[in-house]
């Protein structure tokens with residue numbers, strides 16, 4: 001492709017992207033594709049072409065085979081997971097970055113290095129972060145990583161290195177890493193487990209309190225004590241602001257105080273919720289931030305930057321670099337040129353994480369922050385929060401539903417009153433209908449339905465439609481189960497919690513056979529759960545699946561009735 005061809009195709013591609021995104025706004029596609037696993041190999045050649053093909057043929061395959069298998073995150077009916085940071089401004093920044101090569105040392109790409117460091121300082125200011133997280137502090141600082149999972153891993157590697165270094169000299173033998181223990185709440189993201197596996201350390205997931213769903217610091221303290229008595233070495237805690245399941249927040253003051261007292265590295269994973277901190281009203285969540293060693297959040301979730309862009313700030317850059325520096329510590333002096341800004345040390349971003357080379361990711365941050373301004377980003381966050389509030393209040397007007405957790409940020413977690421089985425059936429039916437796309441989760445061992453505001457241009461009409469869809473499917477279930485939801489709603493929550501999972505063999509109810517000892521299988525996952533819609537099921541298999549789920553509901557209902565009768 002030469003420059004002339006690039007100009008021609010590039011202009012077409014920009015039009016294609018705009019048409020695609022606008023077609024989603026116009027609701028002319030379904031949010032989720034109707035393809036089965038392995039669909040693409042049946043459609044595309046299994047061997048690469050020997051001869052060049054035309055741009056037109058490539059784009060026609062994009063339209064026909066790629067778009068038809070793509071989940072459309074910007075679709076108004078896509079309400080799963082968390083917000084997606086796709087904005088036109090960031091797509092353009094990303095496009096530009098792919099033409100500027102990479103960087104690793106300052107010398108290899110001064111603009112890449114310096115813009116990234118400046119953007120992280122801009123963000124620190126926009127979010128009310130303490131001065132020591134800024135690059136111009138010369139103490140701590142920040143760098144971009146690919147994902148929140150990378151940030152958690154990088155922080156854990158730094159904490160591990162720090163603890164092992166502290167212990168050298170105390171023991172004659174080097175400490176086996178397997179004696180190190182990390183901690184987090186049961187609601188922390190599975191990326192913490194992954195980081196622990198990679199680091200070769202143990203991870204203890206601890207309980208959370210019933211009211212705020214925040215990590216219980218009394219359990220943290222006793223776990224640390226217990227582990228020390230066993231000869232283990234506690235070293236790291238991952239607190240979460242905005243858990244994946246329900247957006248609950250750990251208390252940084254409390255967690256930080258334990259970490260400070262016990263000399264544990266305190267990391268905060270705010271992958272989703274961090275973006276909200278551009279609005280001062282969310283900053284009370286930062287109480288205790290001065291006790292935190294590192295903090296990550298994803299502008300690629302809620303700050304309108306396309307994936308990938310995850311910020312990692314550390315309180316001490318030397319502790320971070322200790323884990324990653326190989327070879328000479330600083331850049332080779334740049335032709336003895338004086339450093340123009342004495343606060344800006346020569347920085348080699350290769351020392352701030354695992355890869356050597358990095359993309360020019362900060363360009364998209366720069367584009368977004370400049371083209372929206374801080375106030376534009378604040379408006380975006382507040383709009384999403386307002387829409388979540390509107391969804392909550394409309395939904396709760398229908399007495400069959402209850403909140404499964406307090407609505408935080410732009411996520412509403414709800415369920416059919418005290419029925420896991422019915423809630424599960426509802427999600428399965430809605431997702432199968434493709435009227436909406438929802439992703440459930442589990443909190444306190446209960447099944448919860450998550451409704452997330454995902455796309456930049458979400459509007460009140462999306463919320464109204466979602467409510468109509470949910471109520472329509474709820475009515476259908478209600479009809480089928482003779483007002484079953486209202487029977488369940490008569491049961492106080494505590495009773496229902498106590499009974500969930502206990503199957504009862506009730507032979508009086510001839511409607512459904514009941515397997516002894518079976519239970520409503522709420523899996524204790526710290527993150528999303530499967531929506532039970534196994535793609536590729538035939539219509540008969542699907543119907544059988546719904547029948548199975550109905551049986552679960554009947555078991556649950558019998559069990560609840562029994563409790564009520566007692």
Ligand SMILES: Cc1ncc(COP(=O)(O)O)c(C=O)c1O
Nearest residue numbers: 147148149189242243244269271
């Ligand atoms: C709290 C939290 N941490 C970590 C992650 C993982 O994010 P990433 O895909 O950037 O690794 C998620 C994903 O949703 C999350 O919600």
